[in-house]
Amino acid sequence: MAVAGWNEADAREIIARLAPIEGALLPILHALQDEFGYVDAAADEMIADALNISRAEVFGAIAFYHDFRRAPAGRRVVKICRAEACQANGCEQLITELRARHGLAPDETSNDRLTIETVYCLGNCALGPAALVDGELVARLDADRLAKICDGGSIEDAQVAAGASA
């Protein structure tokens, strides 16, 4: 996902555009994160002013929802499903492998190249283990395909390989 760096003028415009709608806070936070890759702390006060709520309420929402980031993510974002249906197909072994072979752990390490996050269910429960990679769904992950994805490999190659693994 190509995202621009934080820019106060653009942020102000996004906030002003969405502020009038009902229940604007989540749409604003999503729009800021889509634009900049994260929600900069400088946005809190701007949002609070626009919506006439306290900064604490803005901060509280950002902290409550798993989606919102306070710093940019890596260029590749891999959200690995660790819910029951994917557990039944060995997602935890993939996590163990990531840790052992690549020194990567979900939700802990994030560098400018790669972010790995845990999610609970992507709705691909008949075809697990599943992951959402830069917003695209990948099925039937194995250690090899996951490693290639983490190295920045083609998402479509991983999808086609999953299809061929039937």
Place this chain on the structure above:
Amino acid sequence: MSAPVRVFVPKDAAASSLGADAVVRALVAATHERGVAVEIVRTGSRGMLWLEPLVEVETAQGRIAYGPVAPRDVASLLDAGLLSGGAHRLSHGVVDKMDWMVRQSRVTFARVGAIDPLSLSDYRAHGGLRGLERALRMSGADIVEAVKQSGLRGRGGAGFPTGVKWKTVLDAAAPQKYVVCNADEGDSGTFADRMLMEGDPFLLIEGMAIAGLAVGATKGYVYIRSEYPHAFRAMSDAIDVARKAGVLGASVLGCGRAFDMEARLGAGAYICGEETSLLESLEGKRGVVRAKPPLPALEGLFGKPTIVNNVLSLAAVPTIVADGAQAYAEYGVGRSRGTLPFQLAGNVKRGGLVELAFGATLRDVIEGFGGGTRSGRPIRAVQVGGPLGAYLPASQLDAPLDYEAFAAIGAMLGHGGIVVFDDTVDMAAQARFAFEFCAKESCGKCTPCRIGAVRGAETVGRIVAGIEREKNLVVLDDLNKLMTDASLCAMGGLTPMPVMSALRHFPEDFRRAPQRQAAE
């Protein structure tokens, strides 16, 4: 030149996750190279997920299905006469005659996989909008009565009678009412809402418009979890199409009454599938559960009377209104009327979506449709109804799938998710996970859930590690009772269900010789 042959390829996220988009590109390139005219239609998925990408070709005999198709198969498929339904090792014959399809009662999912999800004319041609057109000629009270008579119960999991909820909203006097669709399908093992929104979004729009007309609500929101970016795009696009066509807006289908709606994105919080937490989230707050009463039907979104229904509940409504309550109620058994789209998931050979009348057995679904485990090992446990549902042993596979029968065995149908585990599963680990999940996703408002989940995970850890095992089993039992009785919502209240079922059916997993790494 003859008319182009119509070729159907799902755009469903699950099909894409197996390379459907690459198959489309390969098809376009190969047919262009051969100089043959094809029209590729992107559809939803039929639900035969193990056969995805499933390509269908329109022929005089019907639509012939091929799958799973990889890009490298395209040349040999075209050589074999794909475009006239030619024989090929990947052919399954006419899709409507496939075993998986004929053994279902596809009511809600009748169009999913068959039509272009964003074509309103396709939708109409396949029976869409009949319900809304009929509703326009009915009073609100008559619509509500039809929903009541159909016996429809909330498909999100709680099973509350939909018509009763609607009646409460109808009878509430307020200048503004809302219809909120709960599309925060967070339960592992469920994907019916996702498939419906991607495969037949107009059905949900029609259901919400009928709900709005019935109770006098002019505004609707469909709250979709952010883990479903494809469904969010499909739903948003369909809403735009419906608005341009006058299905939504100031005068629904020219009737002079208004109903409009928009799609809103969640932000990765499981608890927002709980209706009051969802309303808080829609209002732009932390998704913290509200105490009930007041019921959302009386004081819901922004304090106004609000219908909050699951995707599948609202999607059942157009059929009920169009064909009559009686026709819908003829499906099912006892107090479980109609159909439920079951989702077969986990370690299963043929996973996917199976819409059946209530009353079929788990075995029908898991063995008859699913063909057993993908690993080929014996089934050991089946979790029905999401992360808060019970784990059932293989000996209970003959349980009939209806709300009451499941309640009687200490389980629940929930949203119809069925997750299969083979004999390598460690049920103590699954029980511990249930608590860990609750600890991570609890909104934190009530103590039994917030603290209980953490204590539960610790206690299972001690039991597995062999630390004062008998005493800790008593603690665990006590904790389960407390969470069940004293939690504010189903998150804390039902987390004990998977735990207690694991303890009851698989006690040996909690009494193994301790392993060192299993300790805290």
